Amino acid sequence: MSLKSYPPLFALALFCQPLTGEDLLSTGQEQFQTHCSACHQPDQMLVGPSMIEIAGLYREDLPGFLKWCNEPGKKRPNAVEMPAMSHVGDENLKAVHAYLLKATEGKKEKAVPKGKKYDFYPSIATRPIVQRFFMPDSSPASIAVALPGGNDDLNFCYDTAQCRLRYVWKNPDFLVGWYYWQSNGNAKVNLKGEVIYREEEPPFTVSGTEQESEPKFLGYTLDSSGIPTFRYQWNGATIAERIVVSPDGDSLERHFKTESANKLEPAPNDQNTVQSTQADELVIDLKW
């Protein structure tokens, strides 16, 4: 079926015009909403770069834009890989390009601290954060916690195999998770911050029992502000443990509650001092 032998189709081709003006922009907006907006926000990086950044990169380079959309490469090692958009079609992608340029005219990218830009991921963005990962210097079953308070830069690693605090590190941006997340788990996260305290054993012992047993993790609950309480069994006692930043911001308050008849005997040292011992709760101040 050739064009010559099919005059009606040939005429059709003549009547087909590429989109212009308002049609182009409204198609572009519609296509962008459907295919792109889940990962590309106007003025900040989410899963992918912002609309402003993309417009800047491809303003003079429509062919490059089309090529990238149809066959995305991998420029940003930490980012979630972009799926191919070849199903959208080049005419629609041209409309998206036009829409991007128009929609970002005169706009500025939101200021983001240097180094944080590509590490943004919603579930580890706002304190408090409670997230399991493969953590350095801890068992494979560990939980990373970022606490609010003080300078909003205190984080700790809780080991659910040993049921205890392993270390505290300082990083206002928590840690870099994509090392672990980007692939199949063949990496640990990167703390990108100074470890300011390491603990070899808990700051208490369990009294009133002959029982010695391996610690057994029971899980955690979150209070209304998202702070975790870890529960575990150890040497016959059931213990609930909660760590928060002290009101003055320069130490951590460690709350240990027993839910059984045993008492917790504090074992203080230079960094861990007893703040209070009530019937079932031991509060220890940790200053590094």
Next chain:
Amino acid sequence: MVIHLPYSIRMKTLLPFLALLPLQAEPLFEITKHPNPVAIDPQIGGLTILPDGRVAAAFHRGEILFYDPSSSSWTEFARGLHEPLGLILDGDDFLVMQRPELTRISDTDGDGLADSYLTVSADFGMTGNYHEFSFGPAKGPDGSYYVGLNVASNGAGIREEIRGQWSEIGDLNQEQMTNPSKEQWTKIKGSAGRMYSRVPYRGWILKISPDGTTTPFASGFRSPDGLGFDAGGKLLVTDNQGDWRGTSPLYTVEEGKHYGHPAALVWRQDWDGRDPLKVPVEELDALRTPASGLMPQGELANSPSQPLLIPDSWGPYAGQILIGDMNQKQLVRYLADEVNGFHQGATLPFIANHPKLGNGNHRFAFDQDGTLWVGKTHLSWAGAEGLLSIKAPPADIFTVTSCKLGKEGDHQTFTLTFSQALADDPESPAIKRWRYHYHAKYGSDKVDTTNVPVRGHHLSPDGKTLTLTLDVAKGYLHELDLTGLRSKTDQEIEGSRLYYQAVEVPE
């Protein structure tokens, strides 16, 4: 069907030309792609349906979100999990299998967000090796939860800190395997075993009661990515082609049995302490329970995922098992048979050649309307992302609904039943058979491929049952080529190849 036209076209010239466009054949299955949640890594590890019809999905970076199909919107429920690879609803709670544990997740204060993450069971080991995934749970008729533990891969060593008891069995010691340099590991990794089990119950299915009591249930798995129960309450588990897996299998799993991957043997109570890799293959072969079904590599499936019982709303498919696959752009269907008391059966391509299915089909759930929801993932392997839904097919779809192996004198029969009467005088399907090696090598070529002549066939008066007489070889996979079979209503058959695994032959 809506056609999106990328050009603005003057309507008065359009209509006559539309009439000239060839008609697109409607695919048999209606598939809809749903939007991904904003800014969430959209790899789905677990999927289930809420009582109100919303879809709950667990994601690679640890979130659980609910999808509302009526508004195409996502809301967050939970976060913080460690590679969740299965999600079920248990009353008002969720049970999630994540790398380190089976966890019960609840919203106790009713604010719509999870606030309780209780450990149901962490009674198994972890070395920190990346390949130690944890799959499930599937809830059994006995009320217990069944989970599967991947063995470790010699693509990497282990971490400095492990959880659980270290097994000394193996040519490499713990120190050699801990955080080796790339150079060092390349030299010694062959001695680790392609996949290894150096901490408890890697390569096992565990049975976990609601109170957390954990029982090692069955051994011998490699990457048991999918667990599910059939209509009779039998546990079905898929595994992936690899070492000791000539091609991907489907197992009917029973307590105390061993399913072929030898690394896990060291954790059996009665194991004598030998290195399984040094045990003669004949002995290992005799220890294992064979697969109920096989999925030929590259043709049917490469990396099967979840097996799931198909509900009544899917008409001719009701009661059968669907199985996902990560690599091929199709699903798999399993038709069960039983011969000499052994559960075996046939696998077929399912929803093949559909332009909207794609691959990476990892987790499945049927909603109250019978719509099948599909969650996709890839990690570092072949696959895709996001959420699809597939409507129940038309009730008059033409397909095989069962394949039973029987006996006729000195020969055997395959009795195929169909959902529609066959067109008159059908030709016998061409049949081939082959088998796969059981060996340490990664995968197996087809062995002893032979054409199997059909000695005769008989079509029932109602046209829905075709009995083929042939000689079935014990231990062989028999491929029936059903392409070309048409119904009396001139429909093409859905599922055009059938692979029957004849572990047992009728006595």
